[in-house]
Amino acid sequence: MQNLWDEQEACACEGELALRVYTSRLLGRNQSLVLHGGGNTSVKIRERSLVGDDEDILYVKGSGWNLEFIEEAGFSPVRMAHLLKLAKLDVLSDPQMVNELLTHMTRASAPAPSVETILHAILPHKYVDHTHADAVLAVTNTANGEARIREIYGDKVVVIPYVMPGFDLARVCAAKFPAEARAGTLGMVLMNHGIFSFGATARESYDRMIELVQMAEDYLARHNAWALPGRRQAAITDKPLRTRAAGLRRNISRAAGFPLVMQVHRDDRSLAFAKREDVGVLSQQGPATPDHAIRTKRIPMIGGDVHAYAKTYADYFERHAPAAKEPRTMLDAAPRIALDADLGMCTLGRSAKDAAIVADLYTHTMDVIERATLLGGYCALPEKDIFDVEYWDLEQAKLRKSGKPPVFSGEVAMVTGAASGIGKACVESLLARGAAVIGLDINPAVATLHRREDFLGICCDVTSEDSVITALEAGIRAFGGLDMLILNAGIFPGGTPIAALQTNAWRNVMQVNLDANLTLMRECHALLKLAPRTGRVVVIGSKNVPAPGPGAAAYSASKAALNQLARVAALEWGADGIRVNVLHPNAVFDTGIWTDDVLAARAAHYGLPVDDYKKNNVLNVEVTSHDVAELAAAMCSPLFAKTTGAQVPVDGGNERVI
Numbered sequence: 001m002q003n004l005w006d007e008q009e010a011c012a013c014e015g016e017l018a019l020r021v022y023t024s025r026l027l028g029r030n031q032s033l034v035l036h037g038g039g040n041t042s043v044k045i046r047e048r049s050l051v052g053d054d055e056d057i058l059y060v061k062g063s064g065w066n067l068e069f070i071e072e073a074g075f076s077p078v079r080m081a082h083l084l085k086l087a088k089l090d091v092l093s094d095p096q097m098v099n100e101l102l103t104h105m106t107r108a109s110a111p112a113p114s115v116e117t118i119l120h121a122i123l124p125h126k127y128v129d130h131t132h133a134d135a136v137l138a139v140t141n142t143a144n145g146e147a148r149i150r151e152i153y154g155d156k157v158v159v160i161p162y163v164m165p166g167f168d169l170a171r172v173c174a175a176k177f178p179a180e181a182r183a184g185t186l187g188m189v190l191m192n193h194g195i196f197s198f199g200a201t202a203r204e205s206y207d208r209m210i211e212l213v214q215m216a217e218d219y220l221a222r223h224n225a226w227a228l229p230g231r232r233q234a235a236i237t238d239k240p241l242r243t244r245a246a247g248l249r250r251n252i253s254r255a256a257g258f259p260l261v262m263q264v265h266r267d268d269r270s271l272a273f274a275k276r277e278d279v280g281v282l283s284q285q286g287p288a289t290p291d292h293a294i295r296t297k298r299i300p301m302i303g304g305d306v307h308a309y310a311k312t313y314a315d316y317f318e319r320h321a322p323a324a325k326e327p328r329t330m331l332d333a334a335p336r337i338a339l340d341a342d343l344g345m346c347t348l349g350r351s352a353k354d355a356a357i358v359a360d361l362y363t364h365t366m367d368v369i370e371r372a373t374l375l376g377g378y379c380a381l382p383e384k385d386i387f388d389v390e391y392w393d394l395e396q397a398k399l400r401k402s403g404k405p406p407v408f409s410g411e412v413a414m415v416t417g418a419a420s421g422i423g424k425a426c427v428e429s430l431l432a433r434g435a436a437v438i439g440l441d442i443n444p445a446v447a448t449l450h451r452r453e454d455f456l457g458i459c460c461d462v463t464s465e466d467s468v469i470t471a472l473e474a475g476i477r478a479f480g481g482l483d484m485l486i487l488n489a490g491i492f493p494g495g496t497p498i499a500a501l502q503t504n505a506w507r508n509v510m511q512v513n514l515d516a517n518l519t520l521m522r523e524c525h526a527l528l529k530l531a532p533r534t535g536r537v538v539v540i541g542s543k544n545v546p547a548p549g550p551g552a553a554a555y556s557a558s559k560a561a562l563n564q565l566a567r568v569a570a571l572e573w574g575a576d577g578i579r580v581n582v583l584h585p586n587a588v589f590d591t592g593i594w595t596d597d598v599l600a601a602r603a604a605h606y607g608l609p610v611d612d613y614k615k616n617n618v619l620n621v622e623v624t625s626h627d628v629a630e631l632a633a634a635m636c637s638p639l640f641a642k643t644t645g646a647q648v649p650v651d652g653g654n655e656r657v658i
């Protein structure tokens, strides 16, 4: 445990709330303490209201905020006096509790207060910190976890048996804490859930959290249950797995009823865990802490029998739903984690970001499970407790509120020539519609085109079959499969009449504009066939196909041949449900080829001002990369579900074509 407190940084914080923000961020920076919205913190501050009353206000982490990036606006101010009265009630349903919290805030625009707000209120200390520390969970989640916790901490903590978070937990703590706290008590351990620390200052509470978690780590180390081997990522080229991965993703997506992005994690630790002889026992116990189940489901799938997993999930729902206070709606029955001896740990979500969060949660869960196993045996909560959190009122309400996902949510697209012009615009149009995008380009700048989880830029020469295969392998490991392919990469050499056209120059154009696309189509076919909502290909052709121009023999011939290749693909792949359509753009000037000088020269050649030259078409409009990209994205959407083999111009209307 590293104590990240920095006196200089702390001095820059003005006021009690600013220090609360500061140490909350310190906790958030350590992933072994909190992950993705887990954990919460608070501070009690006396304030004078507008009408002159002095009142104690609990500033507690608001929902939707992660501790790592929290700001003052992320804390919800709730009146302490009311919270202490609520804590004395015998019963309070979750929706009632949420209502009471929301109606007793002093700032209407604040986020909804944490569900653990009342628990923060009843602890008689100014600053309260709460984490789901891995080390503490590795100790609590064992058969004799409570005895071990008492052995580690003695009077330093009050131990609370597992109770579902919310009002019931607050009530139990309100009764147990005052009865069991001693002079030297620094915190509270919640079995199978996490740990609290508290203090008179932000620093004291933070220091105590680090101290208490360190004690758990030391205990694990003393019992040879701390050190685990490091994580090294296996090489992309070690073994082709793309078709298997895409098949698994297709089956899981079908069980879910919607497409999911799947990340394949083949680091040493994940592979070793997936290959453990006892993985079928260890991984099926349940999550490290119940709130993980909302994202990870209660247990991972072992191997690839999605049907059996879905059946087990439906049975689990049937077993526990009748006992719930209100009728429950079953979530989809598909797993969010698959453990496989070859693929390692596969994590799934409706977006690349969601799949990455699942991976983070389970990576820490594997640590907790392995350490608890070394300590004598991992032991999760009974499935009923997990069900209660997974199907919590508050979670089900969020579900009802969440709107329709974007059209390509959970889908994966690949774009060639992605670093500039039409390709770059296609990447943006697809990302904007919720797809995860693999961008290929010979320009290494593609790697850093977008720094976000749903984009993978790969520097790739598409004329090299090896490079294409390596890129596909990497792309499928990142996102799990391929639903859409935009063939855009191409070159347009300067005007050369046939009488002067050298064979090498001709072959060079054919290699990029034609041969490379054969390789891409051939290698992608098996993957597109496995697309959960059927595959789609959009080929960026050219006006030169229906209306060639003098001096562009190689370009026009290559695009015409590509057009014919696409038409044959449309015929051959129809039985697989794959749609192949062609766009014929013309005069798209916001691309790398068209520098200001080239544009001015061409306009002068036609005796037109540059602006008129740009709009020299039937509709008298300028056609941009964005226009082409939006049409390419639309062609992948359900709008074109019944269209294949089509050739659509996007050129403002060309007299020679019409």
Ligand code: ZN
Residues within 6 Å of the ligand: 039, 040, 116, 130, 131, 132, 165, 193, 194
């Ligand atoms: Zn918690």
